Amino acid sequence: MAEASSITTPAELDAAYDLAIVGAGPAGMAAAKEAAGHGLSVLVLDENAGPGGQIYRAITRSPAPGLAALGADYWKGAPLAADFLAAPVHYAAGTTVWSLAIAAEGSGHEIGVSIAGAARMVAAREVILATGALERPFPVPGWTLPGVMTAGGAQTMLKASGLVPDGRVVLAGSGPLLYLLAAQFVAAGANISALLDTTPSANWGRALPHLPAFLASPYLRKGLALLWKTRRSLRVMRGVSAISAEGDGKLASVRFSKGGAAETLPCDLLLLHQGVVPNINLSNAAGCAQDWDETQLCFTPRLDAWFESSVPGVAIAGDGAGIAGAESAALRGTLAAIGAAFRLGHLDAVERDSRAAPVRAELARMGRGRAFLDHFYQPAKPLRIPPQDDTIVCRCEEVTAGMIRAAVAHGVTGPNQMKSFLRCGMGPCQGRQCGLTVTEMIAEARGLPPTEIGALRLRPPVKPITLSELASLPKTEAATRAVVR
Amino acid sequence: MFRRLPEARGEPLNFTLDGKPFSARSGDSVAAALLAAGIETCRATPVSGAPRGPYCMMGVCFECLVTIDGVGNRQGCLIPLSEGMRIETQQGARAIAQEVA
Numbered sequence: 001m002a003e004a005s006s007i008t009t010p011a012e013l014d015a016a017y018d019l020a021i022v023g024a025g026p027a028g029m030a031a032a033k034e035a036a037g038h039g040l041s042v043l044v045l046d047e048n049a050g051p052g053g054q055i056y057r058a059i060t061r062s063p064a065p066g067l068a069a070l071g072a073d074y075w076k077g078a079p080l081a082a083d084f085l086a087a088p089v090h091y092a093a094g095t096t097v098w099s100l101a102i103a104a105e106g107s108g109h110e111i112g113v114s115i116a117g118a119a120r121m122v123a124a125r126e127v128i129l130a131t132g133a134l135e136r137p138f139p140v141p142g143w144t145l146p147g148v149m150t151a152g153g154a155q156t157m158l159k160a161s162g163l164v165p166d167g168r169v170v171l172a173g174s175g176p177l178l179y180l181l182a183a184q185f186v187a188a189g190a191n192i193s194a195l196l197d198t199t200p201s202a203n204w205g206r207a208l209p210h211l212p213a214f215l216a217s218p219y220l221r222k223g224l225a226l227l228w229k230t231r232r233s234l235r236v237m238r239g240v241s242a243i244s245a246e247g248d249g250k251l252a253s254v255r256f257s258k259g260g261a262a263e264t265l266p267c268d269l270l271l272l273h274q275g276v277v278p279n280i281n282l283s284n285a286a287g288c289a290q291d292w293d294e295t296q297l298c299f300t301p302r303l304d305a306w307f308e309s310s311v312p313g314v315a316i317a318g319d320g321a322g323i324a325g326a327e328s329a330a331l332r333g334t335l336a337a338i339g340a341a342f343r344l345g346h347l348d349a350v351e352r353d354s355r356a357a358p359v360r361a362e363l364a365r366m367g368r369g370r371a372f373l374d375h376f377y378q379p380a381k382p383l384r385i386p387p388q389d390d391t392i393v394c395r396c397e398e399v400t401a402g403m404i405r406a407a408v409a410h411g412v413t414g415p416n417q418m419k420s421f422l423r424c425g426m427g428p429c430q431g432r433q434c435g436l437t438v439t440e441m442i443a444e445a446r447g448l449p450p451t452e453i454g455a456l457r458l459r460p461p462v463k464p465i466t467l468s469e470l471a472s473l474p475k476t477e478a479a480t481r482a483v484v485r
Numbered sequence: 486m487f488r489r490l491p492e493a494r495g496e497p498l499n500f501t502l503d504g505k506p507f508s509a510r511s512g513d514s515v516a517a518a519l520l521a522a523g524i525e526t527c528r529a530t531p532v533s534g535a536p537r538g539p540y541c542m543m544g545v546c547f548e549c550l551v552t553i554d555g556v557g558n559r560q561g562c563l564i565p566l567s568e569g570m571r572i573e574t575q576q577g578a579r580a581i582a583q584e585v586a
């Protein structure tokens with residue numbers, strides 16, 4: 001059987017590929033397998049050490065193979081990763097993608113990558129971005145203190161290193177994933193002091209019309225089993241409305257309101273989570289159009305039926321195209337690859353449509369019940385738009401909510417102008433931790449919908465690279481002569 | 486903050502943080518190795534000097550920036566730990582004089 005070739009240095013890259021896929025999570029892995037099956041030359045670029053993305057992180061090199069605490073849904077990633085590693089593709093792990101642009105010469109795209117400390121430009125006729133999701137910002141007082149982490153971050157430690165939260169642990173926030181993580185930590189032996197559920201009770205009303213579809217969906221059984229397990233095994237406090245992390249130089253306690261009364265719990269580790277949102281940095285920087293999603297409260301790229309974006313030849317699959325979960329991500333990756341194979345002439349329209357039909361049917365089935373979850377778990381407004389002026393919004397540049405509101409009062413109209421005034425979104429994370437908050441804050445202060453405010457305009461490099469990496473780009477003799485005296 | 490599952494596999498790996506010896510396991514990222522060793526603060530911000538530690542563990546927050554084998558601003562959560570790594574915390578903004586020296 002053929003198998004994926006590992007790329008560990010820039011010299012091993014071909015100059016050009018039919019298809020480049022960014023991300024080796026479920027969408028990227030499924031897309032690679034499908035595209036290779038249609039005879040495309042495929043390059044998969046991923047910044048992690050192994051395949052799986054976040055959801056199936058460390059699936060091929062688990063420190064505790066078969067660990068029951070992670071649940072059967074995690075181990076479903078193993079055959080997907082095995083199929084991917086058996087496909088005849090080039091796979092560059094531990095690789096940073098820092099730019100994506102239409103090629104200066106000829107057709108197709110040019111991708112800036114950095115492998116093992118050296119940069120290269122790679123050409124690809126088609127591109128699929130499978131950059132997945134990240135946890136929604138949780139801007140509350142003290143969220144920058146050491147000892148405060150995302151719940152997903154702690155799950156990464158469990159999957160990749162077999163490390164379990166220890167000491168007095170508090171989980172806080174909302175969303176189905178929060179309960180899954182709580183159940184995994186408890187099953188792995190963690191001592192969770194409390195789970196502070198911040199789901200607003202008013203969400204019931206909004207979610208109710210979507211209940212019938214949810215009741216008929218695969219989510220229901222999983223959800224009920226989880227709720228039963230977590231409620232039985234740990235202290236769940238509902239109706240929590242405000243959260244702050246407190247401590248001098250490091251976390252010492254978490255303070256919150258419940259039923260109008262303030263409470264404080266001492267804790268060593270506070271794990272925050274209020275849902276996930278698409279990671280759109282690369283698609284935004286590549287110029288792909290995006291729209292505000294009123295239900296998921298985030299920007300999602302504008303896509304056609306084959307997940308092709310507004311930039312021809314650039315498709316976006318998986319949670320980076322809108323949150324739908326791991327199994328849907330793999331299906332969307334498959335469909336995006338079928339679309340790319342068609343555009344490259346490897347399939348005709350009839351073959352494309354018949355190949356896609358069963359995948360689309362399965363995707364529709366997986367999507368049932370999602371609307372209920374999206375409405376029910378919409379995070380509370382005061383946890384998205386910090387009411388206290390001294391809460392940090394931009395972690396990198398330490399820009400507070402009060403500074404942003406003051407800038408809007410001075411006439412700043414959008415996030416890009418905000419950058420010029422306050423530098424928020426200009427630190428190393430490039431707005432990943434503040435972009436949504438800034439858009440929603442400006443929208444609220446100006447009394448306009450977020451769609452009219454827009455997102456930060458991101459530019460390459462979308463991840464920092466060193467000057468020596470840039471200098472390692474191959475240069476023509478003429479280019480060198482032009483600057484040498 | 487974190488403890489290792491008794492059934493977790495992995496070879497022991499030695500590293501130093503600001504010159505002091507520590508050990509963690511193969512398969513750990515640099516950021517996971519620090520947290521496993523009980524180190525929750527890895528830098529002081531260039532803006533105010535506030536202490537920060539690993540936050541997202543997936544390469545999007547840039548809080549776990551450390552100097553690894555002399556190269557600054559590396560994302561500790563994306564870099565696998567290897568034997569003998571010299572890891573240094575980053576304290577505030579870098580001074581130009583240090584770069585020249």
